[in-house]
Amino acid sequence: MTNRRRHGGLPLAVYVAALLLIPLAAVGWFSVREVERNNVAAKNAAAISDAVAVHTAATTAIVPVEAERSISLGLAAAEQEDIEAELDGRLFVARQNTDSVLERLENELISDDESAAAQAIRQSRSLIGAQRVALDEGATDPMSIDDAFNVLDTQLKNLISRTTRTLTATEYGSVEALDAARGLLVASDLVETASSELHIVSSDAFGVQSMSAAEAVGGKIRHADALADAIAVDPEAVSGLQQAHSSLDPQASNPAVGQLDYVGAVDRFVASVVTAIDEGIAAWSAEAQSKNRTTLSMLTLVGIASLLFGLVVMRSFARPLTRLRLQAERISRGELNSEPIEVAGPSDVRKVTDAVNDMASTLSLVEEHMDALALAEMSKAPVLDELPGHVGAAMRSSMERVVALTTRLQSSETRLSEQARIDNLTGLPNRFAVLEYLERVLRALPRRGEPAAPGVVRATGVMFLDVDGFKSVNDMHGHAVGDVVLREIAQRLSGSVRDIDYVARLGGDEFLIVVGDITDPQRLVQFGERMIAEIEQPYTIGDQLFAVSASVGITVVEPGDDSMSVIERADAAVYQAKDRGRRRVELFDKDLQRSIEHQAELELALRQAIQHDELRMYLQPLADLSTGMPSGAEALVRWERPGVGLVPPGDFIPIAERSGLIFELERWMLETACRRIAEWRLMGQGDGMRLAVNISGRHLIEGDLIADLDAAIAITGADPNLLEIELTESQLLDDVGRASAMLADIRSRGIKIAIDDFGTGYSSMTYLQKLPVDVVKIDRSFISSATTNSFDSTIIDTVVTIGRALDLEVVAEGIETVEQLAYLIEAGVTHGQGFLMARPVPALEAESLLFNGPLFDRKRVLGTRRELARPWTESMPAGTPITID
Numbered sequence: 001m002t003n004r005r006r007h008g009g010l011p012l013a014v015y016v017a018a019l020l021l022i023p024l025a026a027v028g029w030f031s032v033r034e035v036e037r038n039n040v041a042a043k044n045a046a047a048i049s050d051a052v053a054v055h056t057a058a059t060t061a062i063v064p065v066e067a068e069r070s071i072s073l074g075l076a077a078a079e080q081e082d083i084e085a086e087l088d089g090r091l092f093v094a095r096q097n098t099d100s101v102l103e104r105l106e107n108e109l110i111s112d113d114e115s116a117a118a119q120a121i122r123q124s125r126s127l128i129g130a131q132r133v134a135l136d137e138g139a140t141d142p143m144s145i146d147d148a149f150n151v152l153d154t155q156l157k158n159l160i161s162r163t164t165r166t167l168t169a170t171e172y173g174s175v176e177a178l179d180a181a182r183g184l185l186v187a188s189d190l191v192e193t194a195s196s197e198l199h200i201v202s203s204d205a206f207g208v209q210s211m212s213a214a215e216a217v218g219g220k221i222r223h224a225d226a227l228a229d230a231i232a233v234d235p236e237a238v239s240g241l242q243q244a245h246s247s248l249d250p251q252a253s254n255p256a257v258g259q260l261d262y263v264g265a266v267d268r269f270v271a272s273v274v275t276a277i278d279e280g281i282a283a284w285s286a287e288a289q290s291k292n293r294t295t296l297s298m299l300t301l302v303g304i305a306s307l308l309f310g311l312v313v314m315r316s317f318a319r320p321l322t323r324l325r326l327q328a329e330r331i332s333r334g335e336l337n338s339e340p341i342e343v344a345g346p347s348d349v350r351k352v353t354d355a356v357n358d359m360a361s362t363l364s365l366v367e368e369h370m371d372a373l374a375l376a377e378m379s380k381a382p383v384l385d386e387l388p389g390h391v392g393a394a395m396r397s398s399m400e401r402v403v404a405l406t407t408r409l410q411s412s413e414t415r416l417s418e419q420a421r422i423d424n425l426t427g428l429p430n431r432f433a434v435l436e437y438l439e440r441v442l443r444a445l446p447r448r449g450e451p452a453a454p455g456v457v458r459a460t461g462v463m464f465l466d467v468d469g470f471k472s473v474n475d476m477h478g479h480a481v482g483d484v485v486l487r488e489i490a491q492r493l494s495g496s497v498r499d500i501d502y503v504a505r506l507g508g509d510e511f512l513i514v515v516g517d518i519t520d521p522q523r524l525v526q527f528g529e530r531m532i533a534e535i536e537q538p539y540t541i542g543d544q545l546f547a548v549s550a551s552v553g554i555t556v557v558e559p560g561d562d563s564m565s566v567i568e569r570a571d572a573a574v575y576q577a578k579d580r581g582r583r584r585v586e587l588f589d590k591d592l593q594r595s596i597e598h599q600a601e602l603e604l605a606l607r608q609a610i611q612h613d614e615l616r617m618y619l620q621p622l623a624d625l626s627t628g629m630p631s632g633a634e635a636l637v638r639w640e641r642p643g644v645g646l647v648p649p650g651d652f653i654p655i656a657e658r659s660g661l662i663f664e665l666e667r668w669m670l671e672t673a674c675r676r677i678a679e680w681r682l683m684g685q686g687d688g689m690r691l692a693v694n695i696s697g698r699h700l701i702e703g704d705l706i707a708d709l710d711a712a713i714a715i716t717g718a719d720p721n722l723l724e725i726e727l728t729e730s731q732l733l734d735d736v737g738r739a740s741a742m743l744a745d746i747r748s749r750g751i752k753i754a755i756d757d758f759g760t761g762y763s764s765m766t767y768l769q770k771l772p773v774d775v776v777k778i779d780r781s782f783i784s785s786a787t788t789n790s791f792d793s794t795i796i797d798t799v800v801t802i803g804r805a806l807d808l809e810v811v812a813e814g815i816e817t818v819e820q821l822a823y824l825i826e827a828g829v830t831h832g833q834g835f836l837m838a839r840p841v842p843a844l845e846a847e848s849l850l851f852n853g854p855l856f857d858r859k860r861v862l863g864t865r866r867e868l869a870r871p872w873t874e875s876m877p878a879g880t881p882i883t884i885d
Contacts, residue, residue, distance in 0.1 A: 039292060048167060049285040050112045052184065055163035056274040057105040058156045059188045063267035064097035065156065066195035068128075069149035070202035070256055072135055076142045090260065095132065099125075102152075105159075117159065124152040146203070153195075160188050183277045186230050187270045193223035194266040202256040216250060237269050320349045327356055331363065423505040425483055426490035434504035434512050438462070438563035441514065445559045460516050461524040464553040464570035465493070465531060467509035468582045473546055484541050485548065492534050512567065521556050521587060528552035528585035536583075551577035555588040572596055579654070602647075603655050609639055610664050616640050617672045619846035621838040621855060622692075622811065625825050628854035628861075632690040634726070634833065635673045636840050637665065662696050663703045669693050670708055674718035676843060681719065685851050692724040692754060700727060700742055709746060724752035724775065736770065744772045754811070758799065768802060776803055778829070780814025787819045793827075800828045822861050 071094050074087040102125055109118035127148045134140035164185060197219040204216070227245065231238045244265060248258055323341045340357040343350050421433035429437070441460050467489065474482040486509065493503050493511060502514040513531070518524060532550050539546040553573025557566055569588045576595075577586040586592070609615060619633040639647040656662040673691045680686035699705050713720050725746065727739075743753050754775035755768075768776070778799055782792040796812075803810040812824045815834030824832055837855040838846070849855065 046285055046289075049281050051163040051166040052278050052281040053108045054105070054112060054114075055160055055167070055184050055188070056278045057101070057108045058159040058163070059184065059191055059274050060267070060271050061098075061101040061105050062153070062156055062188075062191045062195050063263050063270070064094065064101050065149060065152055066198050067260055067263060067267075068094040068098045069145065069153075070198055070260060072131070072145045072149075073142045073202050074256060076135060076140060076145055087257075098128075105156075117155075120155055121152070124148075124155055127151060157192070160192075164188075183233065184274060186226075186233060187273045187277075189226045190223075190230050190266060191270050193219070193226040194263045197223050198256070198259045198263050201250070201259045220245075233273055234269070241266060241269060320344045320346075320353065324349070324353060324356055327360065331356075331360055426487050426505050428490050428494070428511075429502070429504040431504070431506045434502065434506070434514065435563045435567075437502055437504075437514060438557075438566060441516075441557060442561055442563065442566075445557065458516075459518045459521070460514060460557040461518045461521065462555050462557060462566050462570045463513040463515060463524065463528055463531070464555075464567065464574045465511040465513065465528075465535075466551050466553075466574050466578065467511075467535065468549040468551055468578070470509040470548055473548065477544065477546075481541055481544075481546075485539055485546060488539055489535055489548075492537070493531065496531060496534055506567075512570070518556070521554070524554045524556075525585050525587055528554055532583060532585070549583045551582045552585040553577055553588065554585060599655055602652055603659050603661070605641065606639070606652050606655060606659075606661055606665075609641065610661065610668065614640055614642065615665070615668055617669065617676070617843050618840040619691075619843050619850075620833055620840040621846060621849050622831055622833045623837050623855040625812075625821075625829055625832050625858070628856045628858040630689065630850045630855055631831055632692065632724070633846060633850060634692045634694075634840075635669060635676075636694070637669050638840075657696055657698060663699055663708075666693070666695055666699050667708050667712070670712040671715060674712045674716040674723060677718040677722045678716045681722075685847075688722070689850065690722050690724045690752060692726050692752075694756065695725045695727050697727060697739075701738060705742065706745055709749070709751060713749075720750040721752075724754055726754040726756040726775075726777065728757045729755050740771055747772050747774070757813075769806060773808065775809040775811055777811040777813050780834075783812050783814045783820055783824070783834070784816070787817075787823050793823070796824070796827055796829070803830075804828070818861060821856065825858065825862060 068091075071087050071091050075091065102121060106118045106121050109115075109121065131140055131145050131148045135145065167184070200216055200219045223245065224242070227238055227242050244262055248262060249255065320342075327341045340360070341353055343353045421429055421436070423430040445460075467486075470482065470485070473485055486505075489511070490503070490505060493513065497503055497513060497515070500516045502516075504512045504514075506512050515524060515527065529552075532552060535548060535550045539548070551574050553570045553576065555566060555569040555573060573586040573588040573592060576592055577584045580586070616638040618636045618638050620636060621630050622632045622634060623629070624631040637649065637653075639649075639652055641647050653662075656665050670693055673693050677686075677691050680689065695705065699708075709720075709723075709725075712718070713723070747753055752774040753772060754777055755771070755773050756777045757779040758776045776799060778796060782795050785792045786796055787793070800810050802808075809831060810829050812820075812829045812832040813834065815821050815824065815832045815836045817836060820834075821832065821836060838849050840846075841849075
């Protein structure tokens with residue numbers, strides 16, 4: 001099997017080198033050099049063509065621009081009606097000509113990727129446009145017009161100078177480029193001197209600038225020299241221009257009109273010249289491109305011919321290589337018993353064929369040996385003495401190692417399987433394990449529709465337990481302490497269940513208890529309440545004492561369920577428990593199912609509402625308590641659902657929060673509010689009035705609030721100093737560090753920050769100094785009993801004191817009685833809002849309150865001390881100024 005054989009034929013490398021590489025290398029070298037030269041020529045031609053196009057556009061723009069300037073100067077300074085009528089008739093045509101040539105110039109610059117130059121031309125057009133409007137309204141003067149046109153004139157001459165440098169550059173030093181440069185220089189000199197002479201005549205004639213006789217003669221001589229230089233371009237046409245130029249009478253009653261007619265003739269002549277140059281350069285560029293394409297085509301044909309020649313050569317060994325490939329594929333699929341392949345082809349192919357045949361024979365012996373090893377029938381294993389090298393020795397020693405390795409692998413698999421199902425922190429089964437357990441429970445249930453076994457009906461309940469207040473433990477004391485609390489909770493849960501029950505940790509602060517052998521689902525509720533009581537027992541870690549609670553959701557396993565649907569129902573129930581105040585047990589029932597379906601239907605409708613413009617912005621005016629005057633408003637979103645009417649915010653805002661629609665909804669509110677701010681400014685109303693928009697904590701932490709604010713301000717042009725965003729205290733305390741950094745970034749833009757519902761959180765006073773805020777809004781729960789509850793009044797006084805110390809505005813929410821209003825004024829609260837002064841109303845209706853006098857009479861409010869505790873809105877429409885007899 002290892003005998004060496006003699007092979008006939010030359011090596012494969014000799015055929016390939018002789019028949020392919022040498023001619024291909026020669027052709028390739030020649031073709032690459034030629035393509036490089038043609039590429040350079042084509043690129044130079046394209047660059048010259050672009051420069052000529054820009055130069056042409058700039059040159060042909062000089063005269064129309066100067067003509068419009070002269071006419072505009074004449075109209076601005078005209079004192080004679082006949083002159084004004086003459087110029088006024090020419091103005092419309094001049095403006096059309098200017099717009100046409102400048103638009104062409106912009107397009108050429110944009111097509112040449114010169115956006116900065118195009119933008120500069122666009123800005124100059126805007127200046128001229130402003131002067132046009134002012135001239136039409138009689139609100140400008142000759143100097144202003146002249147200054148505006150001077151900017152554009154400088155830009156045109158700079159473009160001509162730059163493109164001329166391009167055409168005369170060394171790298172583009174072709175005959176065509178130099179001819180084009182000479183022709184364009186003659187043309188540009190002709191129009192520049194003509195426009196300069198027109199500028200001198202019109203400036204002097206219309207009183208813009210007094211020109212001396214020397215300046216006038218100098219301008220005339222320069223243009224005459226330019227005409228002499230251009231005589232070679234078109235002798236007949238230039239001679240006519242010379243005659244027309246010499247016949248101009250500077251002593252005429254209105255020399256500027258004659259000069260305008262003359263420069264028009266110059267412009268037409270120059271346009272024909274530069275157009276011919278532009279067309280010639282374009283044809284030359286196209287010819288260069290065509291030549292390059294021809295060269296590439298020839299190179300492609302040579303390559304194809306070489307490839308065909310190579311295929312003929314390769315055919316001599318294609319069949320042997322194909323047989324080798326097929327044999328290699330059979331070996332890769334494990335077909336080691338195939339017949340040896342025929343030895344044929346060049347010597348290299350023959351050697352490879354012999355090697356493949358030997359390899360297949362060796363692998364076949366190894367396969368037979370491994371089969372015997374797998375079946376533990378080593379007596380039937382083939383003799384490996386004939387294997388080359390160390391293969392035989394390795395195979396003989398493999399049996400002992402495989403047996404030992406198999407034993408270790410089985411042990412490792414068992415350990416890994418157990419570890420994959422255990423939570424490392426608590427030692428409880430993890431999410432994967434409890435899903436497997438639930439699947440076993442579900443398989444043991446009768447199928448849907450099958451009769452249950454006779455006797456007492458027993459069920460299995462699933463209890464989803466979510467720890468309340470655990471995040472504050474982590475935030476205040478660190479994750480190490482939080483881990484100790486989680487382990488203690490796991491021990492308490494495990495010690496509170498029966499042996500047949502199953503406790504698992506899903507992750508984070510979520511646990512799952514599978515309770516078996518249940519006869520009454522209400523017993524699950526009682527069991528859940530005991531679990532809450534157990535978790536609420538204090539936790540002592542070192543010298544620190546902690547307390548947390550829990551919310552529990554319960555569902556009963558039913559035939560036809562799957563493990564994920566069971567957990568999702570229990571999760572929905574625990575969410576309901578949290579939504580209803582936490583520290584409670586909720587059982588998933590038909591009412592909750594209907595509620596979930598209703599919320600899903602509302603979510604879908606809300607998505608369509610945002611797309612179909614069903615949202616409305618309502619405003620609730622805000623009063624300055626020191627004057628009674630409106631000082632701004634709070635923007636509130638309302639949903640006007642077709643066929644239903646206004647949907648209460650409490651119904652759709654929580655859904656938007658959970659589904660993520662809150663981001664899109666609040667983007668709509670920000671843009672709408674900013675648009676209203678911009679409209680007030682344009683109308684000259686609402687000077688200094690801020691508009692406040694409520695923002696969710698999720699938008700602040702998870703969304704891209706800063707980008708949304710920037711976009712709303714940029715789109716509407718609103719003043720950011722008149723925009724205020726409100727966030728509730730609890731939202732800010734969820735992640736104080738990140739919230740503080742985000743608010744500082746927002747505040748740096750001039751946007752005001754307000755804390756809404758202040759006083760309802762756990763650490764208000766602690767964090768108030770750390771957060772970059774401008775406004776504190778006292779929660780309505782304190783305002784409602786401020787005049788009857790000393791604790792609430794003390795809270796208000798404290799907030800006012802802190803607000804003064806930190807230079808914050810203090811706003812009272814929910815003012816509904818005159819007594820409350822009087823107390824808040826005396827307490828030093830700076831601003832207030834509530835139904836007493838104005839209810840939330842559509843934006844247009846709110847503007848009638850904001851822009852029409854005070855919301856209440858401050859002197860009368862303070863002057864009255866008799867009882868007026870009933871809501872003011874019962875006796876007076878919302879928004880009516882308060883007066884007290």
